[in-house]
Amino acid sequence: MAQQTFDNPFFARFWTVLSAHESAAMRDLRRANLSELRGRVLEVGAGTGSNFAFYPDSVTEVVALEPETRLAPLARQAAAAAPVPVTVIESTVETMPTTGPFDAVVCSLVLCSVAEPDSVLRQLGTVLKPGGELRYFEHIASTGWRGGLQQLADATIWPRFTGNCHTHRETERSIAGAGFVIDTARRAAMLPAWVPLPAQEVALGRAKKAS
Numbered sequence: 001m002a003q004q005t006f007d008n009p010f011f012a013r014f015w016t017v018l019s020a021h022e023s024a025a026m027r028d029l030r031r032a033n034l035s036e037l038r039g040r041v042l043e044v045g046a047g048t049g050s051n052f053a054f055y056p057d058s059v060t061e062v063v064a065l066e067p068e069t070r071l072a073p074l075a076r077q078a079a080a081a082a083p084v085p086v087t088v089i090e091s092t093v094e095t096m097p098t099t100g101p102f103d104a105v106v107c108s109l110v111l112c113s114v115a116e117p118d119s120v121l122r123q124l125g126t127v128l129k130p131g132g133e134l135r136y137f138e139h140i141a142s143t144g145w146r147g148g149l150q151q152l153a154d155a156t157i158w159p160r161f162t163g164n165c166h167t168h169r170e171t172e173r174s175i176a177g178a179g180f181v182i183d184t185a186r187r188a189a190m191l192p193a194w195v196p197l198p199a200q201e202v203a204l205g206r207a208k209k210a211s
Helices: 009-022 024-034 071-081 117-127 146-155 171-177
Strands: 039-044 059-065 086-089 102-108 130-140 180-189 201-209
Touching: 024 102, 024 130, 024 201, 071 086, 086 180, 102 117, 117 130, 117 171, 130 171, 171 180, 171 201
Parallel strands: 039 059, 039 102, 059 086, 102 130
Antiparallel strands: 130 201, 180 201
8 A cells, every 4th residue: 555645734834833832831741751661652643743852862763654645744854853763754644654563653633634543542552562651632522502613613613723633533533442451541721721622621641562
């Protein structure tokens, strides 16, 4: 199967600007998601390479997938300055070349945008070593008025302008359903609670591949 890529000029410009102005709190969440990782890591949806600077030196290699053709060159620039070796591959996870096994998989704000998150998570389990770890930092479905806003946004314009992002997904339920055991999990706010945007709350967690 040929490696699949995307060319979405609006989203690429939007994400490039957004990632260049991340808050200190956002950077702290990225750092927390990557802390104590070891060995060989697969990163799914690298974007502009925002995670690369935060990998600990106990990581021996990062293979980073980025299917957006306008973001992958920026990820390669970030990889050149990273504290650990990073190889950027222009591919979706569904069509990635076989490069496993890995000690860990990192997903940061990407499971919201894949077409079939359950299938992708099962595939990620196949490239992990026994006992391998999934680190996730993802949008999640909210309750109340924001949950209703998420559902409305996901069904209308939000995915069109945000690289197929769907904010009302039960991501942790999908992770467990794909055969992972969640060890630790917590919630964090990316925006103040009063901001009327669907992408406000994220889940940060660690899950092990079931033996």
